[in-house]
Amino acid sequence: xxxxxxxxxxxxxxxxxxxxxxxxxxxxxxxxxxxxxxxxxxxxxxxxxxxxxxxxxxxxxxxxxxxxxxxxxxxxxxxxxxxxxxxxxxxxxxxxxxxxxxxxxxxxxxxxxxxxxxxxxxxxxxxxxxxxxxxxxxxxxxxxxxxxxxxxxxxxxxxxxxxxxxxxxxxxxxxxxxxxxxxxxxxxxxxxxxxxxxxxxxxxxxxxxxxxxxxxxxxxxxxxxxxxxxxxxxxxxxxxxxxxxxxxxxxx
Ligand SMILES: NC(=O)c1ccc[n+]([C@@H]2O[C@H](COP(=O)([O-])OP(=O)(O)OC[C@H]3O[C@@H](n4cnc5c(N)ncnc54)[C@H](O)[C@@H]3O)[C@@H](O)[C@H]2O)c1
Numbered sequence: 001x002x003x004x005x006x007x008x009x010x011x012x013x014x015x016x017x018x019x020x021x022x023x024x025x026x027x028x029x030x031x032x033x034x035x036x037x038x039x040x041x042x043x044x045x046x047x048x049x050x051x052x053x054x055x056x057x058x059x060x061x062x063x064x065x066x067x068x069x070x071x072x073x074x075x076x077x078x079x080x081x082x083x084x085x086x087x088x089x090x091x092x093x094x095x096x097x098x099x100x101x102x103x104x105x106x107x108x109x110x111x112x113x114x115x116x117x118x119x120x121x122x123x124x125x126x127x128x129x130x131x132x133x134x135x136x137x138x139x140x141x142x143x144x145x146x147x148x149x150x151x152x153x154x155x156x157x158x159x160x161x162x163x164x165x166x167x168x169x170x171x172x173x174x175x176x177x178x179x180x181x182x183x184x185x186x187x188x189x190x191x192x193x194x195x196x197x198x199x200x201x202x203x204x205x206x207x208x209x210x211x212x213x214x215x216x217x218x219x220x221x222x223x224x225x226x227x228x229x230x231x232x233x234x235x236x237x238x239x240x241x242x243x244x245x246x247x248x249x250x251x252x
Pocket of ligand 1: 012013014015016017018019036037038039042063064065066067090091092093094113114118140141142143186187188189190191192193194195
């Protein structure tokens, strides 16, 4: 009997860095993991990695969660195949970066669509199933919700991730009467296959880690460890909070 035996965990962005690690860890902890990604090959690679351990990654790719119909189909298929939804781990996102005066309207809307809208869609469509199972929503925000950046033009990204934190608070308010908990996690810079090229460049690395007390990026496992805790019964009194995991960036 493992920690999440019999629990169904929906994890978005399982083709990416943190989503892949989340899928592995939740499956190792006994959850039935249903993933999705718009990036088909990344999702397939995660599925291969789980199968190599005798585990399974359910779900589908490509799924574009910025399209409400596709988000709804993914959630409904998960429920019809597995009969319940206990954990909704909203991890997927994509953003565009530019100084505010140079940010195109299209890039602003792209960021809102792929960082904020998709969380609304999956949560909306999973809500009644989560209420039935007294489930939990975990939303991945960012330290961009809490501070600006001198390195990159993060106006759209910070607005969207700030929205993720406030959306989560309201989910906690609406969720408490029906037994749903909702928590957001705000990582600082995390090393993933996507961010590795920047970290391998000494100039970019120095700029990106400026102000990080531990002088290193986080690892996906250090974010997923918190998600595993939040999803567990040990966190049963936790809702509406945002947990910052940033190597001390916001401490100064
Ligand atoms: N990597 C970092 O430094 C960092 C820092 C703070 C917060 N975060 C947050 O952590 C989460 C995971 O990011 P990551 O570092 O693993 O990045 P990543 O780019 O490796 O993974 C994100 C995945 O989401 C998928 N995705 C994007 N839009 C989608 C859509 N519309 N439908 C379906 N899938 C979609 C992408 O294809 C990708 O595979 C994100 O919410 C990100 O904003 C990352």
